[in-house]
Amino acid sequence: AQRVTQPEKLLSVFKGAPVELKCNYSYSGSPELFWYVQYSRQRLQLLLRHISRESIKGFTADLNKGETSFHLKKPFAQEEDSAMYYCALSGTGANSKLTFGKGITLSVRP
């Protein structure tokens, strides 16, 4: 079974502060990990994939297989980062459907 855990429901920071959104997963094979973001009144959209090893809007996430984690980080938060963030896991082949965590609301205060 595949499972994604986001231990916090809400993170509130001031503008310019560092951000770390935690994500832990459980999967017996080699997972694909994703972060999705939902801004107010917008569609859920892909933020980044671990396989791409890219930085999007200043966010990065590193897959740590030893700790089974995929935390999302940004060194300096901006007000426009305020949104709902979901971590998601996909297996391969027949298990390629996405399993989502419960999500975390990030609030960046001015």
Place this chain on the structure above:
Amino acid sequence: DGGITQSPKYLFRKEGQNVTLSCEQNLNHDAMYWYRQDPGQGLRLIYYSQIVNDFQKGDIAEGYSVSREKKESFPLTVTSAQKNPTAFYLCASSIFQGNYGYTFGSGTRLTVV
């Protein structure tokens, strides 16, 4: 303009009625999915289809049904057997192979009155 379209945006249902939510995509994606989004619950998979004329149950399929007669369309029927149907429903699509992530629709909010 390629994308995935869900309709209607808002839907009201009387208890005991079946309702069907529409999901159409013109991205030529093989796979389509239905999720239910509830506050504090995240997204939970209802049904998914990786190929036309085939679909699989997700984690919370009870009280729902789907069909996949065309590649572009994956309608979801919420039946009267669904005990707590009031929720936000999201449809998504993806390329079957490659794990490039999903494209989501804008959602349908279903309310039982």
